[in-house]
Amino acid sequence: MNLLEIKGLTIHYAMRANTVHAVNNVSLVIEPGQTLGLVGETGAGKTTTARGIMRLIQTPPGKIVSGEILFEGVDLLKISSAEMRSIRGKSISMIFQDPMSALNPILTVGEQIAEVIHLHEKCSKREAEERSREMLEMVGIRPERAGEYPHQFSGGMKQRVVIAIALACSPKLLIADEPTTALDVTIQAQVLDMMRELKDKLNTSMLLITHDLGVVAETCDAVAIMYAGEIVEYGSLERLFHNPKHPYTLGLFGSIPSLDKDTDRLNPIRGLMPDPSALPKGCKFRERCDYACDECRKEEQSLREIEPGHTVRCMRVAGGVLNG
Amino acid sequence: MHGHLVKERKELDLRALENMAVKKTLWQDVLARFLKNKSGIAGFVIVVIMILLILFAPLLTRFDYDAQSFPDRFLYPSSLHPFGTDNFGRDLFTRMLYGGRISFMIAIIATFISAVIGTIFGSAAGYFGGVVDTIISRFLDIMMAIPGLLLAIAISAVLGPGPINTAFALSIGGIAMSARIIRATVMAIKTNEYIEAAKATGSRNFRIIRKHILPNTIAPLIVNSTMSIGGSIMGIAGLSFIGLGVKPPTPEWGSILNVGRDYIRDFWPMTVFPALFIMLTIFGFNLLGDALRDALDPRLKD
Numbered sequence: 001m002n003l004l005e006i007k008g009l010t011i012h013y014a015m016r017a018n019t020v021h022a023v024n025n026v027s028l029v030i031e032p033g034q035t036l037g038l039v040g041e042t043g044a045g046k047t048t049t050a051r052g053i054m055r056l057i058q059t060p061p062g063k064i065v066s067g068e069i070l071f072e073g074v075d076l077l078k079i080s081s082a083e084m085r086s087i088r089g090k091s092i093s094m095i096f097q098d099p100m101s102a103l104n105p106i107l108t109v110g111e112q113i114a115e116v117i118h119l120h121e122k123c124s125k126r127e128a129e130e131r132s133r134e135m136l137e138m139v140g141i142r143p144e145r146a147g148e149y150p151h152q153f154s155g156g157m158k159q160r161v162v163i164a165i166a167l168a169c170s171p172k173l174l175i176a177d178e179p180t181t182a183l184d185v186t187i188q189a190q191v192l193d194m195m196r197e198l199k200d201k202l203n204t205s206m207l208l209i210t211h212d213l214g215v216v217a218e219t220c221d222a223v224a225i226m227y228a229g230e231i232v233e234y235g236s237l238e239r240l241f242h243n244p245k246h247p248y249t250l251g252l253f254g255s256i257p258s259l260d261k262d263t264d265r266l267n268p269i270r271g272l273m274p275d276p277s278a279l280p281k282g283c284k285f286r287e288r289c290d291y292a293c294d295e296c297r298k299e300e301q302s303l304r305e306i307e308p309g310h311t312v313r314c315m316r317v318a319g320g321v322l323n324g
Numbered sequence: 325m326h327g328h329l330v331k332e333r334k335e336l337d338l339r340a341l342e343n344m345a346v347k348k349t350l351w352q353d354v355l356a357r358f359l360k361n362k363s364g365i366a367g368f369v370i371v372v373i374m375i376l377l378i379l380f381a382p383l384l385t386r387f388d389y390d391a392q393s394f395p396d397r398f399l400y401p402s403s404l405h406p407f408g409t410d411n412f413g414r415d416l417f418t419r420m421l422y423g424g425r426i427s428f429m430i431a432i433i434a435t436f437i438s439a440v441i442g443t444i445f446g447s448a449a450g451y452f453g454g455v456v457d458t459i460i461s462r463f464l465d466i467m468m469a470i471p472g473l474l475l476a477i478a479i480s481a482v483l484g485p486g487p488i489n490t491a492f493a494l495s496i497g498g499i500a501m502s503a504r505i506i507r508a509t510v511m512a513i514k515t516n517e518y519i520e521a522a523k524a525t526g527s528r529n530f531r532i533i534r535k536h537i538l539p540n541t542i543a544p545l546i547v548n549s550t551m552s553i554g555g556s557i558m559g560i561a562g563l564s565f566i567g568l569g570v571k572p573p574t575p576e577w578g579s580i581l582n583v584g585r586d587y588i589r590d591f592w593p594m595t596v597f598p599a600l601f602i603m604l605t606i607f608g609f610n611l612l613g614d615a616l617r618d619a620l621d622p623r624l625k626d
Binding site for chain 1: 454516517518520521522523524525526527528531535536539540
């Protein structure tokens, strides 16, 4: 059975003047032990999707319009908020982007880890503290430092503490929302290595949100490329990296500077993402696409399978007009 | 690779240790900033002297505050009666000290009540927002529209004089102010990612407010309470002055002032000393409150 299966998730933010279509009809699957990379530029709806899974969308203005989020076969959108609370932090936990602000400045790191354990496991305060020390050791921080405050740690160390909090109750699913974006590059590699190691050790599945394809290549088993609230290409890591099809995916790969070639300028995708409160009809990527035709304007694009386990939301690719 | 990691970890630990040595704790920082503020220290000294005076009143004077002596009426300050005597021959210095006890006690109780109630309403409004916030905020607006002393007079008039009633009357007016301050602080803290992180660990709202939000509101609460104690002392004096606060013969600065008013042309000590004490105390609390605000929240300064 799939650990997490999202079916047709649609999330809107109803503002006073207009409605922001943040996530539109997104379907994803995560198998036990698997890591799914969710890639896209800022504003593509990655974080909203993640918050939707945790049911942490601010309502109002946010609203989950339709869809199902099946976690171990149970629809998270149908259970009570008390049941949801018992899942958060225990079965599904989340790592936030900025470790600088994800820790409470006035509680010691030990207290903050112990809090989650105390909340979900029926154990005494003592035991929780004992286990928080073990967690610190697991993420490579000396357990003696449990009594120190967040400001006494560096950024990378703080992110380790955040990871320790997230993994304290051995969750089945870890949602990591750009866990390394706020860290510098050398620390990024360390933190990613550690996350992968711990994930394998605890047999945790992971939804990794990032806009770094290099991180995806190193960490993920499957990839979903998101654009303007839709998944435009979805498949296993090998298929998608060896045979990227959607013009947007191609553009993303094309914008990564090559080590071999000497170029003066980066090669970005031209144009900007459409305003999510006024999405165009037809293909959302049309305006920036080199291969767009009149048909793209008229027809709503659907995800089509081009090879087993590899789907693309582009009629030109599916029609065989476009080939890489 | 691994050895490199270990080395890096050690370096990080070392750096943190150095930070600790330099940074000390938050409260030591606050103390250091406070000690740089001269007017703050002056305020602190005034308040501490006042508290010591009223606390050790029985040791500082040989008289009873209600021991009348007809031949000793209207004595001017002397070595025996440092502030002179009043219209019943009671030692004014003694009455000032014991009167201060009542004033401070009522002021502290009133401030405590308004801080607690204000915190409950303010944090609910700030944290939940939406309809809850609208209802509470509009209610606070209504309370703010009524002048504090007028409200206290109205409540006292209904409840009658007495220390408990006075404390209650004064606390109602203070609720709106402290609730507003807490509300604003909570709204600012709420946007921090660690609040969302706490939600993501499955904490209940009440737990998040208690564990993650309220401890962060202590600084503004301390500042507001300090100022509010000063204000309450003035309020008590005001109420007693018009006969609604503490009833004679219980000494109270405002009521001493009120009686002294009848003799203001012929006998100055009965008006000057209570007025001086009221003024000095409030001055001290305000200086202290200002300095605490600067020390606790350095961003507010300059």
